Amino acid sequence: MPVYISLMKWTSQGIGGMPAWRDRIEEAERAIEERGGRLVDTYVTLGRYDLVEIFEAPDDATAYQILLAVAKYGNVTTETLRGFNRDEAETIVHNV
Numbered sequence: 001m002p003v004y005i006s007l008m009k010w011t012s013q014g015i016g017g018m019p020a021w022r023d024r025i026e027e028a029e030r031a032i033e034e035r036g037g038r039l040v041d042t043y044v045t046l047g048r049y050d051l052v053e054i055f056e057a058p059d060d061a062t063a064y065q066i067l068l069a070v071a072k073y074g075n076v077t078t079e080t081l082r083g084f085n086r087d088e089a090e091t092i093v094h095n096v
Contacts, residue, residue, distance in 0.1 A: 001056040003040070003083040004063045008051040014075030024075055028053065031069040035062050051076065054083075 029039040037057035057063040
């Protein structure tokens, strides 16, 4: 299943509701699972981004639906990357 790496930043609204951050992660996990995906893990990070969330989704359209469901509350902004594991990357490289 495709993997997506979502780099997230808290908005001022999200920072204001920081005590409930774990609830938000669980809401995101439910949004992913409801659409046939799986939350691999979430990391709180130092630096440019506040959170990194890695999840699987059946396809790009579903991943986009998940991101919209998570972002609609206005607590985070996201930059999401499609990740390829080593085997997938090797197949891509050898078919060029």
